[in-house]
Amino acid sequence: MNIETRVYQLLSQSFNLSQLLESMRLEPFEGKENGIWKHEIPPFFCKKEHAPFIRISPIFESDGSYFDDTAYSEEQRVLISFWCHTDTESYQIKECIDHVLKSNDFTHYTANENPRYKDTDIDLLMNNRKYRFFDWKNKEE
Structure with missing residues (x-):
């Protein structure tokens, strides 16, 4: 599974995160939107009143651990x-x-x-966090 999909699923399924984001919004989202997107935030939702909102972007994928010239893991990194x-x-x-x-x-x-700075385009604090995950492959793969 791609790292951005894995992270999206984990964050979207977190009741605590969903409740926290909703409690901070000046204007709630309508419909099924949860304020978490992969790759790009639709322009309609990128408004100060809708903050906080989250974007997930993959930034690195490469084979990791090797044994007998075969990769047994993939290191994946994501920017949130x-x-x-x-x-x-x-x-x-x-x-x-x-x-x-x-x-x-x-x-x-x-x-x-710089983990946090003022995004003057929207007058909000923009925060950046990077995470890594090692996807270990089965010997049968």
Whole structure:
């Protein structure tokens, strides 16, 4: 399974994350939208009133561990970006995402990067978090 699909499923199925995002919104989403998207946020939903919202983007895939010149794992990395109103919201969302992903064998990582900054295009805080996952292959594969 692609990492962005795996992360989307985990985050979308988290009742705690869904409730947290909904409680912070000035204007709720209508229909089936949950505020979490892969690759691109539809322009209609990219509004200050709809924040917080989340975008999931794959950033790396490569064979990992080898044994007898055969790869037995694939390292996958994902960037999770989310927009919110305040530092407090940022911390709460970060903690919730960390809990969901770390309890499903993801590792958070970052190096010399700006985790949060003001997105002046929309006047919201943009947050960036990177996670890695090792997809171990069965010997039969």
